[in-house]
Amino acid sequence: MYQYDTIDQTFVQQRVAQFRDQVSRRLAGELAEDEFKPLRLLNGLYLQLHAYMLRVAIPYGVLSARQLRALAHVARRYDRGYGHFTTRQNIQFNWIKLAEAPDALADLAAVGIHGIQTSGNTIRNVTTDELAGVAPDEIEDPRPWCELIRQWSTLHPEFSFLPRKFKIAVTGSPHDRAAVRVHDIGLRMHRNPAGEVGFEVLVGGGLGRTPLIGKTIKPFLPKRDLLSYLEAVLRTYNLAGRRDNIYKARIKILVHDIGADAMAERVEAEWAQLRDGALVVADADIARLAAAFAPAPYAPRSPRSEAVEHARLTDAAFGRWLKRNVFAHKVAGYAAVKLSLKPIDGPPGDATADQMDAVADLAERYGFGEIRVSHEQNLVLPDVALDDLPALWRALDALGLATPNIGLVSDIIACPGLDYCGLATARSIPVAQHLTRRFEDIARAHDIGKLHINISGCINACGHHHVGHIGLLGVDKNGAEHYQITLGGRADEHAALGKLLGPAVPYDGVVDAVERIVETYVRLRQDGEIFVDTVKRVGPTPFKEAVYVAA
Amino acid sequence: MSLLKDGALAQDPWVAVADDAPLPEDGAPIVSLARWQRDRAALRARNGALGVRLPNAAPVAAIADDLDRLTLVALEFPKFNDGRAFSQARQLRERYRYTGELRATGQVLRDQLLFMTRCGFDAFEVAKGDPVSAWANALTDFTVFYQPTGDGRPTAAALRRAGG
Ligand code: SF4
Numbered sequence: 269m270y271q272y273d274t275i276d277q278t279f280v281q282q283r284v285a286q287f288r289d290q291v292s293r294r295l296a297g298e299l300a301e302d303e304f305k306p307l308r309l310l311n312g313l314y315l316q317l318h319a320y321m322l323r324v325a326i327p328y329g330v331l332s333a334r335q336l337r338a339l340a341h342v343a344r345r346y347d348r349g350y351g352h353f354t355t356r357q358n359i360q361f362n363w364i365k366l367a368e369a370p371d372a373l374a375d376l377a378a379v380g381i382h383g384i385q386t387s388g389n390t391i392r393n394v395t396t397d398e399l400a401g402v403a404p405d406e407i408e409d410p411r412p413w414c415e416l417i418r419q420w421s422t423l424h425p426e427f428s429f430l431p432r433k434f435k436i437a438v439t440g441s442p443h444d445r446a447a448v449r450v451h452d453i454g455l456r457m458h459r460n461p462a463g464e465v466g467f468e469v470l471v472g473g474g475l476g477r478t479p480l481i482g483k484t485i486k487p488f489l490p491k492r493d494l495l496s497y498l499e500a501v502l503r504t505y506n507l508a509g510r511r512d513n514i515y516k517a518r519i520k521i522l523v524h525d526i527g528a529d530a531m532a533e534r535v536e537a538e539w540a541q542l543r544d545g546a547l548v549v550a551d552a553d554i555a556r557l558a559a560a561f562a563p564a565p566y567a568p569r570s571p572r573s574e575a576v577e578h579a580r581l582t583d584a585a586f587g588r589w590l591k592r593n594v595f596a597h598k599v600a601g602y603a604a605v606k607l608s609l610k611p612i613d614g615p616p617g618d619a620t621a622d623q624m625d626a627v628a629d630l631a632e633r634y635g636f637g638e639i640r641v642s643h644e645q646n647l648v649l650p651d652v653a654l655d656d657l658p659a660l661w662r663a664l665d666a667l668g669l670a671t672p673n674i675g676l677v678s679d680i681i682a683c684p685g686l687d688y689c690g691l692a693t694a695r696s697i698p699v700a701q702h703l704t705r706r707f708e709d710i711a712r713a714h715d716i717g718k719l720h721i722n723i724s725g726c727i728n729a730c731g732h733h734h735v736g737h738i739g740l741l742g743v744d745k746n747g748a749e750h751y752q753i754t755l756g757g758r759a760d761e762h763a764a765l766g767k768l769l770g771p772a773v774p775y776d777g778v779v780d781a782v783e784r785i786v787e788t789y790v791r792l793r794q795d796g797e798i799f800v801d802t803v804k805r806v807g808p809t810p811f812k813e814a815v816y817v818a819a
Numbered sequence: 820m821s822l823l824k825d826g827a828l829a830q831d832p833w834v835a836v837a838d839d840a841p842l843p844e845d846g847a848p849i850v851s852l853a854r855w856q857r858d859r860a861a862l863r864a865r866n867g868a869l870g871v872r873l874p875n876a877a878p879v880a881a882i883a884d885d886l887d888r889l890t891l892v893a894l895e896f897p898k899f900n901d902g903r904a905f906s907q908a909r910q911l912r913e914r915y916r917y918t919g920e921l922r923a924t925g926q927v928l929r930d931q932l933l934f935m936t937r938c939g940f941d942a943f944e945v946a947k948g949d950p951v952s953a954w955a956n957a958l959t960d961f962t963v964f965y966q967p968t969g970d971g972r973p974t975a976a977a978l979r980r981a982g983g
Contacts, residue, residue, distance in 0.1 A: 273979070275963055275975045275978060275979065276963075276975070278962065278963050279961065279963035279965075279975070282960060282961050282962065282963065283961075285960070286960045286961075290930075303928075306899070306900065307930055389900065389902075419965045419975065419976070420965060420966055421965075422965045423934075423961070423965070424965075424966055425905065425933070425934035425935075425937035425938050425966065425968060426902075426905040426906055426909055426934075426938055426966075426968070427902070427905075428902065428905075428931075428934055429899070429900050429901065429902025429905065429931075430902060503906045503909075503910075506902060506903060506905070506906045507878075507903055507906050507907070511901055511903075541914050545913075545967075546967035547967060550976070550980070552980055553976050553979075553980070556979065
């Protein structure tokens with residue numbers, strides 16, 4: 269993986285020094301809160317309901333064991349012993365003291381991580397496939413390109429005061445695990461008829477109040493042109509994006525208003541001026557980055573492991589975990605393992621400092637010291653030898669990280685909601701907890717099969733409810749928490765927005781409603797059909813009846 | 820307002836002239852884009868320095884043909900978080916090769932000074948009483964830059980290439 273060199277290290281330390289000065293000016297009263305606010309936001313420090321929240325970027329979801337230990341240290345030393353992994357491959361610490369924030373950032377800077385551009389109207393942490401570099405269906409590893417984008421976007425002098433935040437996602441696989449169609453810019457690597465690899469560029473996707481699927485404005489962008497084209501898109505947006513209404517300021521509104529064709533033309537005109545300039549990706553530069561992500565020193569191994577076969581036949585629990593949490597690897601004899609941060613009754617995405625330390629150890633023991641964070645708020649050990657799976661499973665089980673529910677009904681994505689977030693209208697985490705309890709029976713969850721539930725505590729949609737197979741959106745009805753239910757959303761290469769099922773249901777009724785929806789699916793499904801496909805085939809009526817008539 | 824240039828407080832020789840006010844005989848007037856477009860021929864024919872204030876919603880192309888005649892272009896930051904002028908500045912410097920004074924006006928914060936400089940601004944109207952030393956420090960907070968802009972500072976990538 270990419271390691272900071274002395275140049276990056278110098279930069280991030282200078283950033284900490286700058287922030288330390290800003291915090292001391294604030295504490296000394298030289299800066300008023302409204303002057304300080306934009307500065308702290310540019311370092312990921314939010315003021316939440318109860319305390320400051322520090323959001324730390326995990327670039328494209330890749331962490332070294334050493335970095336994960338540093339996150340554990342911050343959780344322990346400056347927070348209450350845990351951290352929360354988000355849908356944007358970031359981690360949040362919810363109980364940070366302002367005076368200590370620079371120290372926390374200094375400790376993180378020592379291992380090359382920071383909170384730069386995790387908030388504010390800037391280019392945010394670039395995200396990608398959590399299986400990048402190891403997925404068998406991958407066309408090309410997107411991580412070198414993500415790192416290129418990370419550097420280009422870091423304190424970009426022109427794009428630090430955009431109309432609104434800006435999110436870029438990249439996928440190198442045809443199967444899109446990065447949700448590129450619901451990002452401000454989605455980049456999809458693919459091969460053109462001549463066999464060259466380049467990017468399809470989508471713009472204007474996004475969730476929030478106005479959910480929209482991104483539109484293709486460039487079917488094939490040669491790799492050398494990536495940065496100049498991104499700069500053209502960003503400049504077009506910076507100049508033309510709306511600034512009069514915060515809810516209409518994202519690029520998706522601009523694209524929606526002028527149309528994808530007009531957007532493509534404007535970008536093309538700007539790009540014509542930039543494409544042969546200083547941003548052309550030099551072969552040497554990308555080769556240097558690609559070398560940082562060179563394949564790990566894998567040992568030759570058999571594609572079939574006797575140890576796994578034996579454990580599978582003798583231990584049903586191991587078998588379930590193998591089926592749900594272990595993923596194919598492009599190198600024979602290896603697998604990628606997802607660590608569920610969705611235990612029954614737990615807050616989705618939380619990990620304790622002790623768990624983080626233990627996972628760092630496991631990453632070194634059963635891999636090459638690398639950990640990934642997925643946008644589903646789970647962790648991944650990307651390079652596990654098949655023969656090690658039984659031992660790893662036992663270790664994870666002891667840590668509470670082996671719930672065999674990846675992609676299942678209890679693998680719920682939820683935003684922090686009313687328990688932490690100042691913008692929330694309803695709770696998310698307790699709803700997720702109730703749901704995991706309702707579907708606690710793991711055999712039943714396996715029978716139900718692939719099913720994504722996404723929960724947002726308000727219309728800002730941080731829980732991505734629009735793209736959940738079942739989406740729950742917290743709303744307020746006469747002062748009481750209610751939840752709108754949408755069905756049929758998905759974030760993958762068939763991205764679609766869920767459709768509203770009917771009136772919002774009260775907090776006390778939401779778990780029952782979801783269960784009735786799931787039971788209706790089980791009754792109606794045809795062989796091998798997953799939930800979202802049944803919804804597509806039969807339409808909303810049977811689900812409506814189940815929720816509103818039966819109730 | 821104080822004017823910051825070359826890291827020091829400077830006397831401002833320029834005067835903003837309202838659209839309906841007569842132009843001063845000599846001195847250095849800054850006119851609005853509207854007036855520039857209205858009186859373009861007469862203004863171009865004048866001797867001496869000329870400046871135009873370009874609103875941040877106007878395309879830079881509106882003055883592109885006149886940049887040879889302009890000695891100052893003032894760009895606007897109506898609020899510190901309205902960043903359109905960053906793009907206008909780079910277009911003026913890098914696309915149209917404008918070499919005169921490029922002035923940042925409006926709500927100009929010291930924590931933005933480095934960004935502005937990198938985009939091509941070289942003069943800043945700042946609130947009175949802001950300590951100049953603090954402004955100077957803002958320019959030295961960082962020595963590492965990741966993006967090539969027209970300011971010529973070497974990028975991290977360029978340093979790595981040079982370092983082998
Ligand atoms: S969706 Fe709303 S409640 Fe949830 S984290 Fe986002 S802003 Fe907060």
